[in-house]
Amino acid sequence: MLAFITRRLVACAVSLFVISIVVFALTRLTPGNPVDLMISPSQASASTPAYLELMRHRLGLDRPEYVQYVIWIGNTLRGDLGISYVSGTSVSGVIATRFGPTLLLMGTGLIIGILLACGFGLVSAMRAGTWADHVITFATLTLVSIPSFFVSILLIEVFAVNLGWLPTAGMSGSGAAGLADQIRHLILPAVTLGLATAAWLARYVRASLVSELSSDYLLTALAKGASPARALLRHAVRNALGPVITVIALAVPSLIAGSAFVETIFAWPGLGQLAVSSATSEDYPVIIALVLMVAVAVMTSNLAGEVAQAIADPRIGASRAR
Amino acid sequence: MTSICKRRVRRQRRAAAAGCAASVLAIALGACSTQAASGGGTSGAGGTINLAVFNTGSVTPPFSELDINGQVTGISNVENIGLLKETPDSKLAPALASSYSLSQDGKTLTFHLRKNLKWSDGAPFTSRDVLYTYNQLANPKTTSAWVGQFSTVVGDQAVVSGAATTLSGITAPDPYTVVVASTTPDASLIPALGPLYMMPAHILSGTPAAKLSDSQFFASPTVSMGPYVFVKCVAGSYIQYKANPHYYGGKPAASSLYIRYMTSDVALAALKTGEINLTQIDPSDVSTVQEMPGVHVTSALDPIVYQLVVNNSKRQFSDPRVRQAMEYAIDRSAIISRILNGQATPANTIFVGDEIPAGLNPYPYDPAKAKSLLAAAGWNPATQVSLILEGNDQTRALVTDVVQSDLRAVGIQASITSPSNAQLIAELGKLSWDMFISTGPDVALDPNSASTEFGCDSFYPGGDNVSHFCDKSWDSVMKQALATVDSAQRLDLYHQAATIENKDVPAVWLYDPKTIYAYRDLSGFTAAGDPNNINSTMALWSAG
Numbered sequence: 001m002l003a004f005i006t007r008r009l010v011a012c013a014v015s016l017f018v019i020s021i022v023v024f025a026l027t028r029l030t031p032g033n034p035v036d037l038m039i040s041p042s043q044a045s046a047s048t049p050a051y052l053e054l055m056r057h058r059l060g061l062d063r064p065e066y067v068q069y070v071i072w073i074g075n076t077l078r079g080d081l082g083i084s085y086v087s088g089t090s091v092s093g094v095i096a097t098r099f100g101p102t103l104l105l106m107g108t109g110l111i112i113g114i115l116l117a118c119g120f121g122l123v124s125a126m127r128a129g130t131w132a133d134h135v136i137t138f139a140t141l142t143l144v145s146i147p148s149f150f151v152s153i154l155l156i157e158v159f160a161v162n163l164g165w166l167p168t169a170g171m172s173g174s175g176a177a178g179l180a181d182q183i184r185h186l187i188l189p190a191v192t193l194g195l196a197t198a199a200w201l202a203r204y205v206r207a208s209l210v211s212e213l214s215s216d217y218l219l220t221a222l223a224k225g226a227s228p229a230r231a232l233l234r235h236a237v238r239n240a241l242g243p244v245i246t247v248i249a250l251a252v253p254s255l256i257a258g259s260a261f262v263e264t265i266f267a268w269p270g271l272g273q274l275a276v277s278s279a280t281s282e283d284y285p286v287i288i289a290l291v292l293m294v295a296v297a298v299m300t301s302n303l304a305g306e307v308a309q310a311i312a313d314p315r316i317g318a319s320r321a322r
Numbered sequence: 323m324t325s326i327c328k329r330r331v332r333r334q335r336r337a338a339a340a341g342c343a344a345s346v347l348a349i350a351l352g353a354c355s356t357q358a359a360s361g362g363g364t365s366g367a368g369g370t371i372n373l374a375v376f377n378t379g380s381v382t383p384p385f386s387e388l389d390i391n392g393q394v395t396g397i398s399n400v401e402n403i404g405l406l407k408e409t410p411d412s413k414l415a416p417a418l419a420s421s422y423s424l425s426q427d428g429k430t431l432t433f434h435l436r437k438n439l440k441w442s443d444g445a446p447f448t449s450r451d452v453l454y455t456y457n458q459l460a461n462p463k464t465t466s467a468w469v470g471q472f473s474t475v476v477g478d479q480a481v482v483s484g485a486a487t488t489l490s491g492i493t494a495p496d497p498y499t500v501v502v503a504s505t506t507p508d509a510s511l512i513p514a515l516g517p518l519y520m521m522p523a524h525i526l527s528g529t530p531a532a533k534l535s536d537s538q539f540f541a542s543p544t545v546s547m548g549p550y551v552f553v554k555c556v557a558g559s560y561i562q563y564k565a566n567p568h569y570y571g572g573k574p575a576a577s578s579l580y581i582r583y584m585t586s587d588v589a590l591a592a593l594k595t596g597e598i599n600l601t602q603i604d605p606s607d608v609s610t611v612q613e614m615p616g617v618h619v620t621s622a623l624d625p626i627v628y629q630l631v632v633n634n635s636k637r638q639f640s641d642p643r644v645r646q647a648m649e650y651a652i653d654r655s656a657i658i659s660r661i662l663n664g665q666a667t668p669a670n671t672i673f674v675g676d677e678i679p680a681g682l683n684p685y686p687y688d689p690a691k692a693k694s695l696l697a698a699a700g701w702n703p704a705t706q707v708s709l710i711l712e713g714n715d716q717t718r719a720l721v722t723d724v725v726q727s728d729l730r731a732v733g734i735q736a737s738i739t740s741p742s743n744a745q746l747i748a749e750l751g752k753l754s755w756d757m758f759i760s761t762g763p764d765v766a767l768d769p770n771s772a773s774t775e776f777g778c779d780s781f782y783p784g785g786d787n788v789s790h791f792c793d794k795s796w797d798s799v800m801k802q803a804l805a806t807v808d809s810a811q812r813l814d815l816y817h818q819a820a821t822i823e824n825k826d827v828p829a830v831w832l833y834d835p836k837t838i839y840a841y842r843d844l845s846g847f848t849a850a851g852d853p854n855n856i857n858s859t860m861a862l863w864s865a866g
Contacts, residue, residue, distance in 0.1 A: 089541070094557070097557045098557065098558065153587065156591050160591060161595055164595060167592075167597060168588050168591045168592040168595060168597055169582075169585075169592060169597075170584070171556065171559050172556075172559075172560075174370045174372055174578070174580050175370060175578075264585060265587075266588070267558070267559060267582065267583050267585070267588065268559075269556055269557050269558030269559035274557075274558060282742065
């Protein structure tokens with residue numbers, strides 16, 4: 001297992017290196033230059049050429065591209081991700097302030113999604129072919145088909161505007177923001193993300209469980225006197241978890257993509273909202289940093305998923321150890 | 323931001339997002355310190371006011387170069403103020419200065435400060451703060467975006483070149499008087515310097531100019547002269563302020579104020595639920611919002627004009643008859659009634675308000691006349707031209723569609739393109755573009771701002787004249803106006819300038835839009851055409 005993890009970590013490092021070159025090159029190939037973006041044309045005209053040159057020097061743009069890359073990658077490895085063109089502050093600092101809210105939202109959304117998916121998938125599998133199965137199948141397919149931003153607006157309209165139970169947006173209200181206030185603000189965006197995750201994950205849970213429920217070993221367990229609940233939870237569910245864990249790990253990219261919409265609509269001050277605002281304002285240092293972060297997150301989650309799968313299913317662990 | 327998406331005051335660009343995105347109150351919440359000052363956020367007699375804004379961006383110093391989306395002035399408006407302030411109808415009014423005067427020769431401007439003013443931390447506000455602020459803003463080493471404001475001040479060249487750190491032309495004979503000497507008669511000095519936001523010398527004077535923009539003070543600017551004082555910023559979510567007890571106009575009625583970032587759709591929902599008190603709305607939302615119980619809608623004419631900027635350096639556009647034809651070809655009344663829901667008036671000059679003379683050509687919609695003018699100018703109907711759609715503003719996109727359709731109807735084959743900001747700047751530099759829809763400069767405070775837009779010596783990239791229009795007679799009139807102290811004579815000269823450009827059509831004038839606000843449970847609010855100016859009455863607002 002250790003050798004497997006080591007091999008994967010090396011592969012991840014190589015992938016990240018390639019991604020960093022591609023992303024850096026793309027930003028440098030974009031027409032215009034950062035000084036043009038940072039300084040309004042009227043101000044550029046008012047500034048002396050020497051001043052503009054000073055700005056380019058401060059940004060390191062007066063050096064060859066490959067030198068710029070070497071400096072940038074060196075700084076990145078030391079945790080210095082550069083300066084945001086928009087805020088003029090360090091990218092690390094900008095991202096650090098956004099990391100917590102995103103982790104909270106995605107974590108809560110993922111938990112809600114997994115719980116709903118397991119519940120729906122279990123009922124659907126156990127009642128396969130019945131009206132309950134059909135209703136759940138219809139509901140999950142419908143949810144998969146509806147974009148997150150539409151679900152967001154729908155939830156806001158129902159629970160904030162019409163019922164008045166929850167706030168429309170933001171991470172906290174005016175005045176003293178206690179835990180209860182933060183939870184109230186978290187519910188709608190987290191449920192939106194959770195529903196999006198549950199919609200497709202429930203299909204995997206159902207398919208995996210249906211397959212396990214028709215297995216011979218389950219009949220054997222029942223024949224040997226195991227109760228149906230014990231046979232289901234101890235044997236079928238555990239074996240069905242393997243592929244589901246992999247799918248959950250693979251869900252991280254879609255969760256990140258979903259969070260960009262959800263965070264923007266709900267004014268949730270996380271990385272997704274930052275990604276959208278950075279893209280619209282062409283804040284390249286932040287964009288590059290976020291792309292690298294997402295790449296690391298995806299690779300880490302995939303690796304974690306594979307390791308978890310190996311632990312859940314010893315057969316897979318044994319094959320990967322070879 | 324690019325030069326085509328802009329709102330400028332005086333000689334400089336300002337608060338671009340306001341003019342660009344129809345989503346205004348141009349305030350930024352994208353990146354800011356999470357540091358908090360003590361003692362904020364409690365509700366008082368005037369309650370807590372919640373404003374919704376749509377633009378994310380940054381909290382940066384009031385002199386920052388990094389005003390890509392122009393949020394700087396918006397964010398500073400709540401807590402900062404200058405010697406003079408801009409009223410909701412875009413006029414200048416005394417603020418920290420009780421009065422000002424310009425000498426008969428137009429070369430000496432004197433500000434008389436109010437006495438016994440204090441910063442929000444209780445420190446006295448005197449001419450020392452004014453001198454400190456002006457010297458820093460004039461110094462390129464601070465990365466000031468306002469260096470150009472001081473170009474006619476005595477000693478400016480020495481500061482810009484680095485030979486001096488202070489402007490010899492700005493002096494303080496006593497703690498309550500500031501005198502500004504200029505090298506030439508310059509009536510624009512009043513709007514150029516008066517509204518610049520003050521910085522606290524007692525806090526910042528020890529910081530070297532080159533390090534000023536990195537000062538931690540600007541990440542948590544907890545000392546101010548404006549109606550409110552910064553308390554806390556949660557990046558991408560909200561900025562919290564508390565009332566400034568030492569505000570020159572008296573302590574604000576509301577005890578605290580939040581600026582909340584949200585999308586325009588959610589802002590309308592939050593307005594309906596009462597979570598916010600005030601937001602700006604699009605013309606298309608007016609009827610929806612008017613149906614919301616307890617919500618009021620108000621508007622004011624924006625002091626900027628939307629125009630179809632044309633590349634005059636290209637041969638096909640150099641004949642004024644072509645530009646006049648385009649003016650006749652575009653059905654501006656239809657744009658105003660169908661897209662803007664009547665929330666605009668047709669424009670026929672870059673000037674607004676009193677500077678618009680009687681008798682201008684209104685260029686009524688007349689495709690036949692447009693065709694005849696194009697024929698007279700020798701326009702080749704096979705000529706393909708590009709019509710750039712800048713940004714992602716829905717209203718602007720719709721207007722661009724109509725303009726394209728109207729131009730095609732008279733034989734101008736325009737194709738819409740949507741370059742990125744960087745591509746657009748590259749095109750502007752190469753003069754390879756043809757047309758785009760843009761906002762003109764804010765000329766309400768200082769009509770001379772128009773000279774940066776169309777002056778012969780302001781060609782982009784050396785200046786703001788991206789259209790490369792040049793009319794020596796117009797330049798001459800504008801320069802005379804700049805050197806004229808007498809306001810009646812100045813007005814007459816601007817009328818002459820407006821008449822010339824109405825005929826020349828340096829850009830195809832489209833419309834002057836209204837800035838629309840929706841509010842509830844908020845008293846004392848006055849609509850401002852320039853959303854940055856709502857702060858001038860902010861101290862009077864109270865929630866509930």
